[in-house]
Amino acid sequence: MLTASSDIKPIEWLAKSTPRKDIVVAAAGPSEISQQTIWMLAVRDQRDKVAFASLFDYFGPRLKGFVMRSGMSSSQAEEVVQDVMLTIWRKAALFDPHRAQVSAWIYQITRNRQIDVIRKEQRPLPEELAQDPGTEPDANQIMAVEQEGQKLKQALSRLKPEQREIIEKAYLGELTHQEISAQTDLPLGTIKSRIRLGLEKLRHELKELR
Amino acid sequence: MSAITHHTPDAMLAAYAAGSLPQPYAVVVATHISMCMECRASFEAHQAVGGTMLDATPATDLSDELKINVFALLDAPVTPQPVFQKSGVYPGPVMELLEGQPPRWTKLGVGIRQNIISSNSSGSVRLLYIPPGQAVPDHSHNGLELTLVLQGSFSDDTGWFGVGDLEIADEHLEHTPTADAGPPCICLAATDAQLRFSTFLPRLLQPLFRI
Numbered sequence: 557m558l559t560a561s562s563d564i565k566p567i568e569w570l571a572k573s574t575p576r577k578d579i580v581v582a583a584a585g586p587s588e589i590s591q592q593t594i595w596m597l598a599v600r601d602q603r604d605k606v607a608f609a610s611l612f613d614y615f616g617p618r619l620k621g622f623v624m625r626s627g628m629s630s631s632q633a634e635e636v637v638q639d640v641m642l643t644i645w646r647k648a649a650l651f652d653p654h655r656a657q658v659s660a661w662i663y664q665i666t667r668n669r670q671i672d673v674i675r676k677e678q679r680p681l682p683e684e685l686a687q688d689p690g691t692e693p694d695a696n697q698i699m700a701v702e703q704e705g706q707k708l709k710q711a712l713s714r715l716k717p718e719q720r721e722i723i724e725k726a727y728l729g730e731l732t733h734q735e736i737s738a739q740t741d742l743p744l745g746t747i748k749s750r751i752r753l754g755l756e757k758l759r760h761e762l763k764e765l766r
Numbered sequence: 767m768s769a770i771t772h773h774t775p776d777a778m779l780a781a782y783a784a785g786s787l788p789q790p791y792a793v794v795v796a797t798h799i800s801m802c803m804e805c806r807a808s809f810e811a812h813q814a815v816g817g818t819m820l821d822a823t824p825a826t827d828l829s830d831e832l833k834i835n836v837f838a839l840l841d842a843p844v845t846p847q848p849v850f851q852k853s854g855v856y857p858g859p860v861m862e863l864l865e866g867q868p869p870r871w872t873k874l875g876v877g878i879r880q881n882i883i884s885s886n887s888s889g890s891v892r893l894l895y896i897p898p899g900q901a902v903p904d905h906s907h908n909g910l911e912l913t914l915v916l917q918g919s920f921s922d923d924t925g926w927f928g929v930g931d932l933e934i935a936d937e938h939l940e941h942t943p944t945a946d947a948g949p950p951c952i953c954l955a956a957t958d959a960q961l962r963f964s965t966f967l968p969r970l971l972q973p974l975f976r977i
């Protein structure tokens with residue numbers, strides 16, 4: 557156990573952001589908590605517009621490309637990007653790095669928004685598990701989720717092109733669940749167990765609140 | 767509460783995350799996730815795959831105004847959307863369809879009640895209230911039927927279903943779910959088509975009762 561030292565840059569936000577106890581960080585390289593997560597937490601905890609601008613510059617152009625793959629025009633796609641970016645700003649409190657990478661959280665916001673626009677129907681959403689704002693970030697858990705995210709990325713990049721195409725279709729909403737059940741064989745096990753740990757921790761904290 | 771043993775199939779969770787699951791089933795899956803940590807973790811794992819794809823998408827140039835527009839709106843006042851929390855045995859997504867009100871039951875006879883909470887061209891979602899010992903009328907399906915237990919339990923040829931358990935029945939399953947002893951069984955059921963009850967009500971009456 558050691559506290560954040562000045563040469564571990566990504567951890568600095570934690571020192572700044574927490575009137576809480578010092579964050580406990582395992583000896584980890586500076587690359588372990590991603591830039592995107594650091595920006596997102598600055599947006600969540602400090603309402604930091606500079607960090608939001610960085611998120612916008614990183615995700616905005618990717619989001620536009622992603623949304624246009626479902627056949628939306630450039631101007632329609634920009635409307636969706638605008639709505640998604642505003643949702644990121646307004647719903648930042650719901651982002652939980654112990655369970656999700658920023659890209660995963662934004663993916664869901666984007667798909668929900670696209671469906672609202674295309675089908676003109678409100679997507680039914682699960683209850684949110686609200687975090688206690690006083691919760692101390694657990695850097696080990698955050699980094700573990702990110703490491704599993706990296707592994708997932710590598711696994712996806714190793715797929716054969718035709719397999720990859722099917723996966724992409726599935727997650728762009730172009731396959732029915734019957735079609736997906738005949739297809740996907742993704743290595744979701746380890747990331748799922750990491751997310752599960754994050755959920756267990758949250759559930760434990762929610763219980764203590766009562 | 768006993769542990770949930772009948773979960774949402776993985777492909778259905780992926781389709782739900784991607785938004786390709788028809789609305790009535792999406793309501794039931796959202797409700798099951800609200801009750802089940804196991805499926806919530808799987809659902810979030812699917813979001814991670816989607817996020818990885820998003821992250822790998824090549825950038826497309828944005829118009830210059832977009833960033834200006836977004837920043838101009840950051841401090842604009844927003845009317846908060848109502849958030850529906852669990853009330854009694856009804857999780858948030860059900861409360862949302864009930865618009866925050868208790869169910870308005872319609873009697874179907876022999877103590878069975880229903881409340882259709884959503885119905886459109888993609889199918890319907892209803893709450894069913896079945897007293898202990900009563901069978902849900904024997905029926906077959908045009909398509910896929912999802913039944914999620916919110917209170918009590920039922921049993922049929924395929925097994926025992928307690929609170930949080932999700933039964934998935936396709937058109938080939940001719941089953942007779944029967945509510946077990948104990949509190950009345952309350953279920954959330956979704957179909958992508960009208961149910962065809964084979965013994966309960968004459969077919970002619972179905973449009974009347976919207977079964």
Ligand SMILES: [Zn+2]
Nearest residue numbers: 773774802805
């Ligand atoms: Zn489950």
